[in-house]
Structure formats: structure tokens, C-alpha cells
Amino acid sequence: MSKPEKKKKRILLKIGSNTLTKESDQISRGKLEDIGRQIAALQDDYEFVIVSSGAKVVAKQFVNLESTYSEDINVKQALTSIGQPHLIRIFQESFRELGLLASQCLLSYSDFEKDVSKENIVNTINILVDNGYIPIINENDTVATDEIQFGDNDKLAALTAALLKVDLLIIATNTNGIYTKESFAEGSPETIEEVDNFSDLKKEVMDDTKSSHGTGGMSSKVIALEIANKANIETWIVNGLEDNFILNTINDNTPYTKIE
Numbered sequence: 479m480s481k482p483e484k485k486k487k488r489i490l491l492k493i494g495s496n497t498l499t500k501e502s503d504q505i506s507r508g509k510l511e512d513i514g515r516q517i518a519a520l521q522d523d524y525e526f527v528i529v530s531s532g533a534k535v536v537a538k539q540f541v542n543l544e545s546t547y548s549e550d551i552n553v554k555q556a557l558t559s560i561g562q563p564h565l566i567r568i569f570q571e572s573f574r575e576l577g578l579l580a581s582q583c584l585l586s587y588s589d590f591e592k593d594v595s596k597e598n599i600v601n602t603i604n605i606l607v608d609n610g611y612i613p614i615i616n617e618n619d620t621v622a623t624d625e626i627q628f629g630d631n632d633k634l635a636a637l638t639a640a641l642l643k644v645d646l647l648i649i650a651t652n653t654n655g656i657y658t659k660e661s662f663a664e665g666s667p668e669t670i671e672e673v674d675n676f677s678d679l680k681k682e683v684m685d686d687t688k689s690s691h692g693t694g695g696m697s698s699k700v701i702a703l704e705i706a707n708k709a710n711i712e713t714w715i716v717n718g719l720e721d722n723f724i725l726n727t728i729n730d731n732t733p734y735t736k737i738e
């Protein structure tokens with residue numbers, strides 16, 4: 479009799495533009511390879527769904543639409559339309575080298591309010607994952623402006639994690655998780671490793687501080703944490719700039735913020 483197949487743990491990994499570019503103006507193929515290598519190394523025990531930003535940053539490698547109207551939301555939408563196919567192409571090229579398959583899913587917040595859409599999202603993603611594809615999700619910026627206007631893909635990642643009932647949500651950013659406000663301000667950041675009270679956590683976030691490509695800052699991550707926590711999903715905020723950040727976090731070799 480053949481052994482029953484072990485059920486894999488499902489991880490939703492959110493990658494922001496800063497992680498993807500390693501804080502430069504160009505998408506980093508090295509970072510995509512780093513992520514792909516880790517997914518390949520973990521694939522016997524874990525399956526992955528990715529929420530990736532970066533469409534706007536990638537577009538800027540190819541065009542300069544925004545010179546006159548850089549703050550215009552419609553220009554940002556046009557840029558993401560130009561960049562998104564390049565983003566997915568670069569994912570597919572980098573992952574293919576490692577024997578991984580990637581597909582694209584574009585979602586918007588309103589999709590999470592309709593039962594039929596929710597069911598379709600879950601069914602499509604399950605079929606993709608069951609057939610060895612890694613769905614790469616981004617916001618459908620042509621129809622929705624929430625993300626590019628107000629924050630980053632953190633909330634989209636949390637809503638998707640809750641809908642898919644994933645085992646773990648990993649938000650990759652450019653810090654070792656959330657730091658205490660005082661230590662961050664003093665330039666000797668100390669990570670808050672375990673969180674049990676969201677009101678206390680909000681007090682640690684510096685609203686006016688964000689990274690070069692970042693839009694939502696740490697506040698949008700705290701909102702995402704709350705959404706995931708209500709859905710009983712464990713969430714980690716980790717430093718995606720580090721090589722091997724997923725493996726290092728799983729093996730507890732690096733500081734990060736964990737909310738169980």
C-alpha cells in the first residue's frame with residue numbers, strides 16, 4: 479500500500495517593492511533567485527502563494543511616463559499596467575531556472591466582499607497550487623486605487639491569507655520586524671519578538687518613517703497583522719533583504735516579529 483501524501487503547510491509570502499529591488503531602482507533577479515531557491519528547498523513540506531508588489535518600480539525601468547504627473551493616480555495605474563507583465567515575466571524566468579512554475583492573479587479589495595468572487599479565488603488558487611504553480615498575486619491597479627494610493631500590498635496579503643486559511647503569513651520588509659520606537663529612534667534598533675497586544679504595538683510605529691519605495695510604512699503592516707490575527711493566522715514580519723530570510727526565520731537564526 480502506498481504511503482498517504484503528507485499535507486504540506488501553506489505559506490503566503492508578501493514581498494514589497496523594497497525587498498524586490500533590494501532598495502535600488504531596479505528589480506533584483508538575485509533576490510528572486512534567493513526566494514526561488516528557498517521555495518525549492520522547502521517544497522517537500524511547504525507550498526507557497528506569493529503577494530508581490532513591484533509593478534510600478536519595474537515599469538520605471540522601461541518608461542518615463544511620470545515625469546510631468548508623477549503624483550497623478552492614473553499615471554501610477556498606467557505604470558503598473560506597463561510593469562506588471564514585465565514583473566511576471568521576470569518571476570517566470572527566474573523561477574523556471576530553479577524548476578518552479580509561476581502564474582499571475584490580479585485581485586482587488588472589492589473581490590473580498592462578494593461570495594462568488596471569494597469562492598472563485600479560492601478554487602483557482604487551489605488548482606494552481608495542486609498543479610505545482612506558485613500564484614503571484616498583485617492588486618488589479620487598473621480598476622482599484624486603494625493600494626497605490628494609500629498603502630502597500632500588506633492588507634491585500636492579509637485578506638488573501640485569511641481567505642485561503644493559510645498556515646502562515648510572512649511579510650518581508652526591510653527591517654528585522656517591528657522595532658521598539660525608542661531603540662529605532664536612537665539608531666540601535668531592537669526587535670519586538672512576540673506581540674500580544676495590538677494597542678501597545680501601534681504606539682511603537684513611527685508613522686512618518688518609511689523606506690525609499692515604501693508607501694504604507696509599518697502602520698499598514700500592523701493593520702495587516704490585525705486582519706490575520708482575527709482570522710487566527712500566525713504572521714511573521716521578517717527582513718527580506720537578507721539572503722535566505724525564509725529559511726533563517728524558520729530555523730530561528732534571525733530576529734523577527736511573530737504574532738501567533
Ligand SMILES: Nc1ncnc2c1ncn2[C@@H]1O[C@H](COP(=O)(O)OP(=O)(O)O)[C@@H](O)[C@H]1O
Pocket residue numbers: 494495496497630650651652653655656657658659662682683684685687688689690691692693694695696697
Ligand atoms: N517601529 C518600527 N519598526 C520598524 N520599522 C518601522 C517602525 N516604524 C516605522 N517603520 C518604518 O517602516 C518601514 C517599512 O515599511 P515600508 O517602507 O512600507 O516597507 P515595504 O515596502 O516593505 O512595505 C521601515 O523601513 C521603517 O522606516
Ligand SMILES: N[C@@H](CCC(=O)OP(=O)(O)O)C(=O)O
Pocket residue numbers: 493494495496530531532533534535558616617619625626629630631632691692693694
Ligand atoms: N500594486 C502596486 C503598488 C503596491 C505598493 O506600493 O506596494 P509596496 O511595494 O509593498 O509598498 C505595484 O505593484 O507597484
